[in-house]
Amino acid sequence: xxxGLVGATLDTLRLTAEEAMGLLERGEVSRAELRAxxxxxxxxxxxxxxxxxxxxxxxxxxxxPIALKDVIGTxxxxxxxxxxxxxxxxPVFDSTxxxxxxxxxxxLLGKTNTDEFAMGSSTENSAFGPSRNPWDPxxxxxxxxxxxxxxxxxxxxxWALGSDTGGSIKQPASLCGIVGLRPTYGTVSRxxxxxxASSLDQVGPTTKTVRDCALxxxxxxxxxxxxxxxxxxxxxxxxxxEHLKGLxxxxxxxxxxxxxxxxxxxxxxxxxxxLAEGLGASVEQCSLPRSVEYGLACYxxxxxxxxxxxxxxxxxxxxxxxxxxxxxxxMVERTRDAGxxxxxxRRIMLGAYALSTGYxxxxxxxxxxxxxxxxxxxxxxxxxxxxxxxxxxxxVAFLIGEKAANPLAMYLSDVLTIPANMAGLPGLSIxxxxxxxxxxxxxxxGPQFSENLLFRTGHALERALGFDYVxxxxx
Amino acid sequence: MAIxxxxxxxxxxxxxxxxxxxxxxxxxxxLGAILEAVSKVSELDLGDVEPLSHxxxxxxxxxxxxxxxxxxxxxxxxxxxxxxxxxxxVPPTGxxxxx
Numbered sequence: 149x150x151x152g153l154v155g156a157t158l159d160t161l162r163l164t165a166e167e168a169m170g171l172l173e174r175g176e177v178s179r180a181e182l183r184a185x186x187x188x189x190x191x192x193x194x195x196x197x198x199x200x201x202x203x204x205x206x207x208x209x210x211x212x213p214i215a216l217k218d219v220i221g222t223x224x225x226x227x228x229x230x231x232x233x234x235x236x237x238x239p240v241f242d243s244t245x246x247x248x249x250x251x252x253x254x255x256l257l258g259k260t261n262t263d264e265f266a267m268g269s270s271t272e273n274s275a276f277g278p279s280r281n282p283w284d285p286x287x288x289x290x291x292x293x294x295x296x297x298x299x300x301x302x303x304x305x306x307w308a309l310g311s312d313t314g315g316s317i318k319q320p321a322s323l324c325g326i327v328g329l330r331p332t333y334g335t336v337s338r339x340x341x342x343x344x345a346s347s348l349d350q351v352g353p354t355t356k357t358v359r360d361c362a363l364x365x366x367x368x369x370x371x372x373x374x375x376x377x378x379x380x381x382x383x384x385x386x387x388x389x390e391h392l393k394g395l396x397x398x399x400x401x402x403x404x405x406x407x408x409x410x411x412x413x414x415x416x417x418x419x420x421x422x423l424a425e426g427l428g429a430s431v432e433q434c435s436l437p438r439s440v441e442y443g444l445a446c447y448x449x450x451x452x453x454x455x456x457x458x459x460x461x462x463x464x465x466x467x468x469x470x471x472x473x474x475x476x477x478x479m480v481e482r483t484r485d486a487g488x489x490x491x492x493x494r495r496i497m498l499g500a501y502a503l504s505t506g507y508x509x510x511x512x513x514x515x516x517x518x519x520x521x522x523x524x525x526x527x528x529x530x531x532x533x534x535x536x537x538x539x540x541x542x543x544v545a546f547l548i549g550e551k552a553a554n555p556l557a558m559y560l561s562d563v564l565t566i567p568a569n570m571a572g573l574p575g576l577s578i579x580x581x582x583x584x585x586x587x588x589x590x591x592x593x594g595p596q597f598s599e600n601l602l603f604r605t606g607h608a609l610e611r612a613l614g615f616d617y618v619x620x621x622x623x
Numbered sequence: 624m625a626i627x628x629x630x631x632x633x634x635x636x637x638x639x640x641x642x643x644x645x646x647x648x649x650x651x652x653x654l655g656a657i658l659e660a661v662s663k664v665s666e667l668d669l670g671d672v673e674p675l676s677h678x679x680x681x682x683x684x685x686x687x688x689x690x691x692x693x694x695x696x697x698x699x700x701x702x703x704x705x706x707x708x709x710x711x712x713v714p715p716t717g718x719x720x721x722x
Contacts, residue, residue, distance in 0.1 A: 240698040333678045347677050376684045377677075438667070445663040456638060463639070465711050470704030476716040481641035493640060497631065498654060500638045502661075514664045516674030521667070523675055555653055556660055572678020596679070 158185040161303035161618045165360040168212045168306050179210050179255070186213055186257055189303045197289075198279045199299035200258040202226060209255030214364075215305035217296050218259040219266050220351065221340035222246045229342040230262040230274040230292075233487025237467045243340025244375065245309060245351050245368045252367045257305050261295030264489045265459065266316050266344045268292050269561035272552050273491040280548070281324060283586055283619040287545035290320030290561075296354045297324040301619060307355045307364055311341060313348045314447055315540075315565030318577040321354055322540035322589020325579045325617050327361045327606070328354050330565075332596045333572035334379045336365075337372035345454035346377075348447075348569055356617050358578060358606040362386045365599060385600045387607035393428035395605060397421075398533030401433055402440035403564050403591075409542040412583025417539050420580040420590050423612045424537070429605075434529055434536075436567060439522040443567040446522065448559060449502050449515035450570075456499030459492060494555060523571040530595045535605050538564055540577040540589035568593040576602040579615045587615075625658035626651065 158177065171177040187205070194200055201218050204225055216222060219229045221243040228234040242250065249256070263273035271279040271294035279294045281287040282302035289298035293310030297320035300308050310317040312330035321328025329352045336351045343349060353364035366384035399421065404414070425431050464470035464483035471486050473479030488496070502511035529536060541561060551558040568575045573593050580590035590609070594602050616623075628651045635642045635650075642650065696709050705712040 237702055240694060240701060334681075373686065377679070377681065379679065379681070442664055442667065445661040448657065448661045449664065460638075464704055465713055467702035468704075473714055476713050477639070479714050480639050484639055485641040485643075488640070493642075493646075494650060494653060494657070496638045496640065497634045497650065498657060498661075501626065501630070501634045501654070501658070504634065504637065510665060511661070513674060514667075514669065515661075516676055517669040517672040518664050518667060520672050520675035521669065523678065556656055559657075570678075 158182070160185050160189045160306070161622055163306060164356050165212050165306040166357070166363060172212065183213050183255065183257070186305060193302055194304060196280060196285050197282060197298050197302050197304070198277055199260055199295045199302065199304050201228065201261050201276055201295070203258040204256045207256040209250060209253050211253030211255065212306055213257045214249055214254040215257045215260050215296060215299050215308040216246060217262050217293050217308070217310045219262055219311050219342040220246055220309060221342065222256065222259065225256070225259065227259065227342065229266065230264045230276060231487065231489065231492070232275045233462045233468045233484070234342070235469055239340065241340060244337035244372045246340065248368050254367070260299055260308060263292035263491065265342065265455070265492050266292040266311055266313060267455070267491045267495055269315070269319060269558050270551065271295060272548065273489060275489055278548055281545045282622065283325060284545065286547055287586070288323065288548055290323035290541070290545065292316040293320045293354060297321055297326060297328070300324070300354050300356060301326050301617065302622070307353060307360055309351055309368070310354045311349055311351045312569070313345050313451060314569055315562035317352045317354060318565045318575055318589070318591060319541050319561060321577045323545040323587065325587030325615070325619065326354060326356055327358055328352065328577045329361050329365055329599070329602070330569065330575045331365060331369065331599060332574040334377050335369045335381045335597070335599070337375040337378050339372055339374035343458040345451040346458065347454060348451060358576070358603055358610050359386055361576070362603045382597060382600065385603065387603040389604055390608050390611050391428050392424055392605060392608050395429040395535065396533045397424055397429050397431045398434040398529055398536045399431060400436040400440070400529070400536055400538060402436050403538035403567070406440060406542060406563060408560060408563070409539060410544065410583060413539045413542065413544065413588050416581030416583060416588040417590055420609060420613060421537065424609060427608055427612055432533070434533065436525050436529065439525045439567040440563070442518050443522060443570060444559060444563050446515045446518040446570060447566045448498070449511050450519065452495040452499035453502050453512050454499070456496045456503065459496055462487060491555070519570050522567055526568065526571045526573060534594065534601060536593040538591050540565060540591040544583050544586035544588060564591060572596060574599050574602055576606045578606045578610055579617060580613055581615065585620065625655045625662065
């Protein structure tokens, strides 16, 4: 055994997945000791943080453990997507990402909490109660992947997978002071993932460091015959360069000066920009005039429209609890009314309305045109810049309950992540400082398939920033 | 208000949701506010812009027509609320068929 590394003293708050991998490879820690250390952390902190919906203590795999968001289908392990309507649903096959994690030897620790059907920015929409932020348990961890982010930040998992439709990986990573990647649309298989909005959903890593992020992305990325929207992915490079010489960074005014961006968030991002210049990058202001102003409206038409179609399958026939009814229609309506929470109901109705006769062109058709405008505005900027930089979230973690009664206020949490998502672009969030004692996230967006460039940029900045990802109150 | 209570009930029926009176009132107000906000997209004159339905320029994917094992029947039915003789069982659809 290596000095001081017996299971009981493993510091899961600080240990990166890459370090854990090294301990296993050198035989300094056993697989069982490593898993036990994370379950000790779960026993100590999950009653407060509520990261996990269920644990999988008898899971196989000799490698580093992992937690998976509960929208990711796992054979033989209940998968609810945070919804009552899937309570008791046990998939009979693995999602491709779960299968790839298994093939890489990663052992499942458990399934993490999520807003119902990944619809939300705080995990308060989970049918099974909210998760809490390890930096301050009176605050949200972000959402929808708040369970995965809080688990990694709180030392309850070395790394985790989330899914991102409007910002559900990047925003929780930002609020919890860790790293999150929303990959280019089409690089990670959606086979076996509980669908929300199919032209937007992407699975991606939530990790402590950018190197961990690249390692995990390398495990899950690649073409999958079971998902015809996937493509061949360039070989993933784990970054090690610590300079940014020759990198051209664009700073879109609208993403950096939007209404509602807190002063402390803007200040932390400004300091990161100065550091980037010091590392050799050139930085210039630029503009995304229509992407930010119209992005949120565009998203809240297209995503609900796709959701209303995807969620039509929950009818009490093939899976999930069923309510009694005298006729088929009555059974379906009662099952859906009892099984769905408010947020899926709102989005199903919003989407059904936007797609209905007489409104289709004004809402859905127009939103699809706005989507092309957004994609083209970004493409034009990438002729002059390699990477676009902004805050990930306009605010630091907000209080539990603060926005729960006002859906529109909650939607604004994703105003800075949505534009790049509409364009199918990859985005990396890394922590860049603290504001009032809470983490601030920096969003780096690149052209499609530029993950390696985002990893290099994120890694160099991460080193220069020296952010300590262990929550202050747990140090 | 951008949407009436009757329209909400109509959309709910389309989406097979049975709303209580309280839900119908609450959703009318919330959906009205959301629809007002998303109507912002109509400010832009985009008559000549092609709609974008998918973020990647993909061409069709072809695969050989090779049979592979599919789910065993009992696995496919394993999560069902009710099944009978290898079928999903549901209440009567309410349709009467003349023979």
